[in-house]
Amino acid sequence: MTTTLLTNIGELTTNVEQDGDPCGTLHDAAVLIEGDRIAWVGAGADAAAANASHDRESASGGRGLGNRPTSRPPGALSREMEVVDAGGRAVIPGFVDSHTHLVFGGDRADEFEARMTGTPYAAGGIRRTVAATRAATDDELRARLGGFVAELHRQGTTTFEIKTGYGLTVADEERLARLAAEVTREVTFLGAHVVPAEYAERRHVYIDLVCDEMLRACAPHSRWIDVFCERGAFTAEEARRILAAGVAHGLEPRVHGNQLGPGEGVRLAVAMGAASVDHCTYLDDEDVTALAGSNTVATLLPGVEFSTRQPYPDARHLIDAGVTVALASDCNPGSSFTSSMPLMIALAVREMGMTPSEAVWAATAGGARALRRDDVGALAPGMRADLVLLDAPTRVHLAYRPGVPLVHSAWIGGAPS
Ligand code: NIG
Ligand code: FE
DSSP: OOEEEEEEEEEEEOOOOBTTBTTOEEEEEEEEEETTEEEEEEEHHHHHHHHHHHHHHTGGGSSOOOOOOOOSOGGGSTTSEEEEEOTTOEEEEOEEEOOBOOOOOSOOHHHHHHHTTTOOOOGGGHHHHHHHHHHSOHHHHHHHHHHHHHHHHHTTEEEEEEEOOSOOSHHHHHHHHHHHHTTOSEEEEEEESSOOGGGTTOHHHHHHHIIIIIHHHHGGGOSEEEEEESTTSBOHHHHHHHHHHHHHTTOEEEEEESSSSOOSHHHHHHHTTOSEEEEOOSOOHHHHHHHHTSSOEEEEOHHHHHHHTOOOOOHHHHHHTTOOEEEOOOBBTTTBOOOOHHHHHHHHHHHSOOOHHHHHHIIIIIHHHHTTOSSSSSOOTTSBOOEEEESSSSTTHHHHSTTSOOEEEEEETTEEO
16 A cells, blocks of 8 residues: 655645634645545644654664655555655645536537627527537547546546436436446436427426436436426426436435526425535525525536626525535536636635635535535545645635646545646
8 A cells, every 4th residue: 555645735725624714724734645545634743753753663674764855656665655745835635526517529619609799598508419419429428528537637626526418318318327437436317407309399208218217227327316407497396206216216316406597496405305406596595594404505606607697696695694505617518618626716706705715615525515425525534535736825826816727736546646
């Protein structure tokens, strides 16, 4: 097992709440990584002392293990402790992007261009991506997906969810779920994205298909079931039936709700015990009260408002009301074709009233809550060693320097990427 001591961390965001600080911030810190897990987190001075005694204990064991900085990859010295100098950089948990739609064909740059001259966003464009996705081969989709995964890693995202929803036939939804499962365990079956054109006059037949054959084909590859509960997509009543069918097949519910206007999505998500309701752009007081009294996370997707020129959700109001807020990219070719979690943080701070620390928490620990994961989103003993070194002295720089690629490197499951 590889053991690595990451030292000289200028500011460490642990997300283990301490003295009223939800980010559990440490200065001049160190992290010990054993295999794919965090073994220890603490003050750099304590690490140096422990390392020195480790040196003494192992002095007869051959190679020295002093705390010298090294650029050698940790894997090079198996069973020995490698010491890596973070150079005073800020270190944060890897981003947890709990909402993406990354398996698709084609793009819709023409729609984006039209929106920027005043054409409103219409979710009907989803059907164009469905056509392009159905026309793509498995290998084409797989290659595209591999490119997106590399893009996520380069930007510090170490855990990500992927939804189906651009196939909308049994065979196409099954292959999207299967391809997504090749790169993440957080796969969401979204057969209820929109009613495909060929069922426009027979929506109840399509919903029956989603709840039965399509669900049976996709459930083995999936953890979650999602529904786009919105005017023009699925009603609350339809969504409830679809989510219940998913739950009966062992999937856990999450909901797209209140994106394009007020509606019942949020209240449905809370009533169904969903892990998360995503978008939350148009909320009333009843929605906020329901969320505040629930275990359902409000996942905000500011890339959508940025790319569709919609009003941003009021994150400040949600947080002040006691709602748990996550940030995610919603990366998809229609409403938000960006996979950048640093951009979500910058938008959340500059447009949605979040503090930089709240936004970083929401993009890490918040995403983990939205995926009901207790092994990612924080840096503490026993958790996955997923962490990001920033080319910056503090996490605030993620919002302070929008558009600047501040991710120096990411460690994923204890391995530098
Ligand atoms: O989350 N809202 C529904 N689905 C996506 C948009 C998909 C698309 O436009 O292709 C979303 O915004
Ligand atoms: Fe989405």
